[in-house]
Amino acid sequence: MAYAEKLVKSWRACWKNAAGKQEKQSGFPTKKKALDYAKEQEVEATRRGAAREDASQLLVRDWATEWYEGLDLELNTLLGYQSILTNHILPRWGETRMRELANADTQIRVWAKSLHDAGYTYRTATGIISLLGTLCSDAVDAGLMHRNPAVTRRGRGKYTSRREATTRPATIINPFTALLLAERAAVLTGRDDEFILLTSMYYTGMRISEAMAVELGSVSGKYRLQKQLSRGRKTKTFYNKGPKFDSKRTIDLPDFLLGLWRIQARQVVHHEVPAGARWCPCGDEVPADERHAPGVHLFAGDVWHHWDQTAFRYRLLYPAAWGRFYPGMTGERPVYQAPAENGGVPGPFDWDSSRVGEERAEAAVACWAPIAPDLTPHGLRHSHKTLMEELGTPKPLMDERMGHKDHTVSGRYSHPTEVMREHLKEALTGSWESALEQRRAMGVESPVAVVRELLKPSSRLHSRSTPDAKPRLQTAGRGRVA
Helix, strand or coil: CCEEEECCCCEEEEEECCCCCEEEEEEECCHHHHHHHHHHHHHHHHHHHHCCHHHHCCEHHHHHHHHHHCCCCCHHHHHHHHHHHHHHHHHHHCCCEHHHHCCCHHHHHHHHHHHHHCCCCHHHHHHHHHHHHHHHHHHHHCCCCCCCCCCCCCCCCCHHHHHHHHHCCCCCCCHHHHHHHHHHHHHHHCCCHHHHHHHHHHHHCCCHHHHHCCEHHHCCCEEEECCEEEECCCCCCEEEECCHHHCCEEEECCHHHHHHHHHHHHHCCCCCCCCCCCCCHHHCCCCHHHCCCCCCECCCCCCCCCCCHHHHHHHHHHHHHHCEECCCCCCCEECEECCCCCCCCCCCCCCCCCCCHHHHHHHCCEECCCCCCCCCHHHHHHHHHHHHHHCCCCHHHHHHHHCCCCCCHHHHHCCCCHHHHHHHHHHHHHHHHHHHHHHHHCCCCCCCHHHHHHHCCCCCCCCCCCCCCCCCCCCCCCCCCC
């Protein structure tokens, strides 16, 4: 029976849900309002329970379909849920009745253990189990089950697995390694774009989806990051969305990076679209308010309109950093180097782009060595934050630049200033010029046009923005990454 409880300065409403579980809600100014609310909730719980008289026969598959259709989440989140349901939950539990699932604690634990034993990472396996728990929790609220059998009690499971998943340090790189990494990436695609893209990610802390959303009209020394270009899983559709955690922010670009952006703005080559097209073909399956016009972005993908995260990892970042294409996958292979034209030893940035498959492996005389093993795209973001720490950047400016929120009293009263911004830009420029000096000391000519220009002692691209720089440093290549 619904009732109200007296608190110190307010009243609490108490009632039982459709599963017979006690529910409470505080904050009511009078006993009558608390009691009225409790009675309304109990009537609603009774109605939901009566509407579910078929619960004894309802299958998990049917409930999962109904539950999924009622979700109002980001597209990527919905696609992730859909993938877990289709590939993991429904194949195992789809034909199980909801009332039977309510007492399937042991079977769920065995299934959870099988996910870990199958080689899934701790994060992936717990994500699958967690979604089943969410599905069951909502089923309890709907009166389909009397309890949630997928709740994981604290302290259960292997502590070492949890510790490894949460405390494994990210791989970070210094400015010189970042320069070599960006140069290798440009070698793989045969164009300057990827050198400028990875350099931008390292010196701004932007995610790949945020970097891909930079538009030509927003190239400025104070870039205002307001969105990211996200791709739905297993589709070639891209759509505009707000940045993660709504972390809209202003990013101050050092002069050298602004100069590179201006060069990129003049030389970027976008993929062809039908004549008169209003929208980029990458968004044919998304709502109009999430689409964008063709040819508006600063960066374009090598074989598709934009770089998506999977292709960026396995065909660009991992080969450049780890020295291997598709690590851990069926197509894993080294970045092969063919003999130099004179038959000598290949240079550190040479790779065999003229052959494919077995021919490339047979002709190889060497392979790229890893320069940043285990580096991930997010590692570039970690690296930027670490670089700012080394440069003594005040925390308010670091938080703003990374899109982080500091809800402490100190964070509330601390703010970035223009003096802080100028000091950071000068410090980042110093790190960049030091990396260029180290690269110049290698004494190896670069196959990347923009890097060759940068390595010239008299180059105007070292630290100053260059609105009058050469309009084109190379002819854009397409699709050289194998």
